[in-house]
Amino acid sequence: MLGIYCPPIANQIKPGQFVMLKVSDNMSPLLRRPFSVYKSYPASHPEKRKRGHLFILYKKVGEGTRRMTTLSKGQKVDLIGPLGNGFSLPPLPSSAHCVLIGGGVGIVSLYPLAEALRGRKCFVLIGGKTKNDILGAEDFRKLNSNILMATEDGSLGVRGTVVDLFISQTKKFKTNEKYYIYACGPVPMLRALAGTVKSKKFICQVSLETRMGCGFGACWGCVVKTKHPKIPYQRVCQEGPVFRIEDIAWE
Amino acid sequence: MEDCDLTVRIGRMNLKNPVVVSSGTFGFGEEFEDFFDLSRLGAIIPKGISLKPMAGNPPPRIFETEGGILNSIGLQNPGFREFIKSKLPYYKNLKTHLIINFFGNTQKEYVELARRFDDVAGISGLEMNISCPNVKRGGIVFGTDPQMAYRLVQAVRKATALTLIVKLSPNVTDIALMAKSVEEGGADAVSLVNTFRAMAVNIHTKKPELGNTIGGLSGPAIKPIALRMVWEVGQAVNIPIIGMGGIMNATDAIEFILVGASAIQIGTANLINPKTGIEVIHGIKKYLAQNKIDRIQKLVGTFG
Numbered sequence: 001m002l003g004i005y006c007p008p009i010a011n012q013i014k015p016g017q018f019v020m021l022k023v024s025d026n027m028s029p030l031l032r033r034p035f036s037v038y039k040s041y042p043a044s045h046p047e048k049r050k051r052g053h054l055f056i057l058y059k060k061v062g063e064g065t066r067r068m069t070t071l072s073k074g075q076k077v078d079l080i081g082p083l084g085n086g087f088s089l090p091p092l093p094s095s096a097h098c099v100l101i102g103g104g105v106g107i108v109s110l111y112p113l114a115e116a117l118r119g120r121k122c123f124v125l126i127g128g129k130t131k132n133d134i135l136g137a138e139d140f141r142k143l144n145s146n147i148l149m150a151t152e153d154g155s156l157g158v159r160g161t162v163v164d165l166f167i168s169q170t171k172k173f174k175t176n177e178k179y180y181i182y183a184c185g186p187v188p189m190l191r192a193l194a195g196t197v198k199s200k201k202f203i204c205q206v207s208l209e210t211r212m213g214c215g216f217g218a219c220w221g222c223v224v225k226t227k228h229p230k231i232p233y234q235r236v237c238q239e240g241p242v243f244r245i246e247d248i249a250w251e
Numbered sequence: 252m253e254d255c256d257l258t259v260r261i262g263r264m265n266l267k268n269p270v271v272v273s274s275g276t277f278g279f280g281e282e283f284e285d286f287f288d289l290s291r292l293g294a295i296i297p298k299g300i301s302l303k304p305m306a307g308n309p310p311p312r313i314f315e316t317e318g319g320i321l322n323s324i325g326l327q328n329p330g331f332r333e334f335i336k337s338k339l340p341y342y343k344n345l346k347t348h349l350i351i352n353f354f355g356n357t358q359k360e361y362v363e364l365a366r367r368f369d370d371v372a373g374i375s376g377l378e379m380n381i382s383c384p385n386v387k388r389g390g391i392v393f394g395t396d397p398q399m400a401y402r403l404v405q406a407v408r409k410a411t412a413l414t415l416i417v418k419l420s421p422n423v424t425d426i427a428l429m430a431k432s433v434e435e436g437g438a439d440a441v442s443l444v445n446t447f448r449a450m451a452v453n454i455h456t457k458k459p460e461l462g463n464t465i466g467g468l469s470g471p472a473i474k475p476i477a478l479r480m481v482w483e484v485g486q487a488v489n490i491p492i493i494g495m496g497g498i499m500n501a502t503d504a505i506e507f508i509l510v511g512a513s514a515i516q517i518g519t520a521n522l523i524n525p526k527t528g529i530e531v532i533h534g535i536k537k538y539l540a541q542n543k544i545d546r547i548q549k550l551v552g553t554f555g
Contacts, residue, residue: 027499028317030470030523080525210311213320214521216282217282218276218277218522221313221324223307223310223312223327225309230304
C-alpha cells in the first residue's frame with residue numbers, strides 16, 4: 001500500500017477514476033503507470049489526520065511496482081489525476097441490488113464504489129487464483145458488504161472463478177428486479193462475465209485495465225475494441241476506464 | 252532573460268519560439284489544456300489526418316522498452332471532414348501556429364488533402380507525413396525512395412501555398428539524400444526524425460508485444476541517432492530543420508539546435524510530463540541568458 005498526500009485529487013476523485021504515477025525521476029521506467037485509488041480521504045472526511053490522503057494498493061509485478069516498494073516516508077512522487085470516467089451509480093432512491101465483482105487486483109477499483117454504495121443492498125464477489133490473490137476482504141467486511149469469495153485452487157471460499165461464483169448466485173436473483181453489476185479484473189474474466197449478464201435485469205459496467213501511454217487521452221495507445229459503429233477503438237483512459245459491458249467487442 | 256529573441260522563421264511562419272509539439276503525442280491539443288496555456292508554444296501539430304477516417308491498429312498498441320516506447324497506433328484519426336467539423340474550432344482561440352500533419356495512401360490523396368487544407372482558415376502550415384512505420388500502404392513507401400518523395404512533394408507543393416514541412420523517416424540508408432530530394436521538390440522545411448521500425452517479443456507467450464508485431468520506437472533511446480541524422484541533414488540542405496527524437500528537456504533541445512535544427516519538436520516526453528514544452532522554452536531562455544546570446548537563431552548549427 002502506498003499512501004500519498006495530495007488534497008486536490010483526494011477531494012475530487014470518484015469511484016472508478018484512476019491516477020498516473022511516475023515512480024522514478026529518471027528514465028527507468030519511462031512512462032507513468034496507471035493505478036486505481038483504493039481509498040481516498042477528502043477534506044470532509046471525519047478522520048482529520050487522514051484528510052487529503054489517498055492510498056494505492058498494488059502488487060509487485062514489474063520494475064515500476066518494485067520501485068514503489070523502495071519509496072521512503074516523506075519522499076515526493078509525481079502523479080496526475082483524477083483521470084477517466086468513473087462508475088455510474090444506480091439512481092436514487094433505489095432499492096436496486098448491487099453486485100461488485102473483482103478479480104485479482106481488479107478489486108481495488110471497486111472499494112471506493114462499495115463505500116459510495118454503503119447502505120444499499122450490496123454484494124461483493126472477490127476472486128483470485130489462490131487465497132494470496134484475494135485482496136481487501138477485511139475492508140469490504142467493515143463496510144458491512146455481503147462478501148463471497150472464490151479461488152481457482154479452492155484455498156479460500158468456493159473453488160472456481162469469480163464468474164462461476166456469480167453464476168451460482170444468479171439462481172437466487174429475483175426475476176422482476178434490477179441488478180447493477182460492477183466488475184473489474186482481467187479480460188478473460190470480464191469476457192466470461194459478458195456472456196452471463198445478457199438479461200435485461202442486469203445493468204453491467206466494467207472497468208478495464210490496458211497498457212497505457214499517457215493516461216489523459218493524447219496517444220491512443222490504450223484503446224479497446226468496442227461496438228461503436230464509427231470509432232471501434234476507444235481510449236480506455238478517456239472514454240473509459242468504465243464501459244457498459246455490452247459496448248465492448250469481447251471476441 | 253526576458254529579452255532573448257526566441258523567434259524562428261519556418262517557411263512563411265514566424266514562430267514565437269522554437270518549441271513545437273509533435274503529431275501523435277499531443278492528441279488534438281485540448282487534452283493538455285489543464286496543464287498549461289497552449290498559446291505559449293511555438294506551434295501545435297495535432298494527430299495526423301487522412302482523407303477518410305482510419306480505425307488504427309489492433310491493440311496492444313504500446314510497449315515500453317529500455318529508455319524508449321514502442322507504438323503501433325496506426326494513424327487512428329477521424330478523417331478530414333470530421334476533423335474540420337469537430338476539432339478545428341478549438342484552435343481558433345489559441346494564439347499559436349497550427350500545423351496540420353497529414354498523409355495519404357496515394358499521391359492523389361496527398362494532393363487532395365493539401366488542396367483542401369489550403370482552403371481552411373486558421374492553418375499556418377502543413378507537415379507531410381511520409382514516414383509512418385505503422386501503416387502498410389503510403390507513408391513510409393514515399394519516405395524511403397528519394398525519387399518518389401521528390402515527385403510527391405512537387406505535386407503537393409503545387410496544391411498549397413501554406414508552409415510545407417516534410418516529416419522524414421529515419422528508416423533509410425541516407426537521410427541527407429531524402430532531405431535533399433524533398434528540398435528540390437519544393438519543401439519549405441524538413442522535420443526529423445519519425446520513429447524507428449522496431450519490435451518486442453514476449454518469451455512466455457512467444458508472441459509480439461504489439462498487436463501489429465512491428466511498431467515505431469521513440470524516446471531517449473533514439474536521441475543519439477536522431478541527433479546524428481539532424482546534423483547530416485543540416486550539412487546537406489538549405490531549408491530549416493525541425494529536429495526531434497527523444498527530446499526530454501531543454502538540454503536535449505539545445506543539442507538539436509546546436510547540430511543544425513532551427514526548431515525542435517517534443518514528442519514522447521509530452522506523454523510522461525505534459526508540461527515538457529513549457530519547461531523546454533524556459534530552459535532554452537535560461538541557457539541563452541547564461542551564455543549571453545540575444546537571439547536563438549545565432550545558436551543554430553554552431554556545433555563543432
